[in-house]
Amino acid sequence: MKKLLYIAHRLPYPPDKGERIRAYHALRLLAADFHITLAALTHGPADPAAVAGLAPFCRQIITAPVGRTGSLVRAGLSVLRGRSGSEGFFHSPQLRARIRAASTQERFDLALGYSSSMLPYLLAADVRQRIMDLVDADSAKWSAYADRAAWPKTWLYRREAHTVGQLEQQALARCQATVVTTPAEKAVLGPAGVNVIVSGMGVDTEHYRPGVVAPASMGPASLVFTGTMDYLPNADGVAWFAAEVWPALKRRIPDLTFYIVGRNPTPAVQALAGIPGIVVTGAVADVRPYLLGATLAICPLRIARGVQSKILEAMACGRATVVAPAALQGLEVQPGRHVIAAQGAAQWQQEVESLLTDTELRMRVECAARLRICEHFTWTAQLATFLACCRELSAARCAA
Numbered sequence: 001m002k003k004l005l006y007i008a009h010r011l012p013y014p015p016d017k018g019e020r021i022r023a024y025h026a027l028r029l030l031a032a033d034f035h036i037t038l039a040a041l042t043h044g045p046a047d048p049a050a051v052a053g054l055a056p057f058c059r060q061i062i063t064a065p066v067g068r069t070g071s072l073v074r075a076g077l078s079v080l081r082g083r084s085g086s087e088g089f090f091h092s093p094q095l096r097a098r099i100r101a102a103s104t105q106e107r108f109d110l111a112l113g114y115s116s117s118m119l120p121y122l123l124a125a126d127v128r129q130r131i132m133d134l135v136d137a138d139s140a141k142w143s144a145y146a147d148r149a150a151w152p153k154t155w156l157y158r159r160e161a162h163t164v165g166q167l168e169q170q171a172l173a174r175c176q177a178t179v180v181t182t183p184a185e186k187a188v189l190g191p192a193g194v195n196v197i198v199s200g201m202g203v204d205t206e207h208y209r210p211g212v213v214a215p216a217s218m219g220p221a222s223l224v225f226t227g228t229m230d231y232l233p234n235a236d237g238v239a240w241f242a243a244e245v246w247p248a249l250k251r252r253i254p255d256l257t258f259y260i261v262g263r264n265p266t267p268a269v270q271a272l273a274g275i276p277g278i279v280v281t282g283a284v285a286d287v288r289p290y291l292l293g294a295t296l297a298i299c300p301l302r303i304a305r306g307v308q309s310k311i312l313e314a315m316a317c318g319r320a321t322v323v324a325p326a327a328l329q330g331l332e333v334q335p336g337r338h339v340i341a342a343q344g345a346a347q348w349q350q351e352v353e354s355l356l357t358d359t360e361l362r363m364r365v366e367c368a369a370r371l372r373i374c375e376h377f378t379w380t381a382q383l384a385t386f387l388a389c390c391r392e393l394s395a396a397r398c399a400a
Helices: 018-030 047-054 068-080 085-089 093-105 116-124 138-148 153-174 183-188 232-244 246-252 267-274 288-293 309-316 345-357 359-376 384-399
Strands: 002-008 034-042 060-065 110-114 130-135 177-180 196-198 221-226 256-261 278-282 296-299 321-323
Touching: 002 018, 002 093, 002 116, 002 384, 018 034, 018 130, 018 309, 018 384, 034 047, 034 093, 047 060, 060 093, 068 085, 085 116, 085 153, 093 116, 110 116, 110 384, 116 130, 116 153, 130 153, 130 384, 138 153, 138 183, 153 177, 177 384, 183 196, 196 384, 221 232, 221 288, 221 309, 232 246, 232 256, 232 267, 232 345, 246 256, 246 345, 267 278, 296 309, 296 345, 309 321, 309 359, 321 345, 345 359
Parallel strands: 002 034, 002 110, 034 060, 110 130, 130 177, 177 196, 221 256, 221 296, 256 278, 296 321
Antiparallel strands: none
């Protein structure tokens, strides 16, 4: 079997968070064709268990620890030196040296970097064939942050957009292929040429399905939002919904509840629990009982890049989902059939109330959502182009 070096900014296990989910399933599928050496930073005490969870797919796992305080210091120094804060946050001389040593001792057929901040590690590897999975064009994400921020954050975010954009352009110039999840992300990169491929996001259709676990008891009418709650787009989205949409809904449907489910809620998100009918759970062992127990799922994101795993997971669980237009980017679904789109407070109130009160409509959307996921959003289907590219590049190295 050919040999692959896979470089990630975090150990992609457990696959319960957007940045870990794609990498985990990529490793799982790549293991059929490659002997994989995984190189990743470790960030906390849970990582030894993560190493064990990845062992079935990886012949070797190389790690180096980083602490949050040190990472923040390195991010600041990186900004002062004219580079991106993201690059500095994930910088580890130890991991770089271990990658260099491993690639010198073992002739890898292909090296793959996961996210733009891993490009320096990827370029340090002694390999001929490189592929960069940017996932999303993060330069555009930082620009979107800047549009909604106040000074000095506006300046910091715009600067990060510029420097991350430079990393993305380096990836295009120095890697044999670059991967993104949607055509919109590809467009952000500009006239990049034929070495940019689009390979989307999937969902584990067996893990997320109706009946797989017992639903949580959430009342006769309930909404759910799932996500990491210190992530700016998630925190911004639920805050907007709670302020602009929730009061009118609650007046019209007094027994309605809204569950915000996810780890690390910011103080502003925690404060939403003081609003009647809103529950902020914090971290939970499993989001599936909440998805299966809720009447509807919602995704009111005003800032969004790429494909939102939270929408795919809700659809896979057979939930009718109301989605903001920004979160539909790159999602190959038909609004009004597989999901319900809503923009502005008045339309959000109308669409949510219609689904809550019209059982036939809700069931029709639920069935269409689950069917669309099973037909189109399996990981095998979504990563097929990416896997083919990896095979072709590794074969090109062998032929050289």
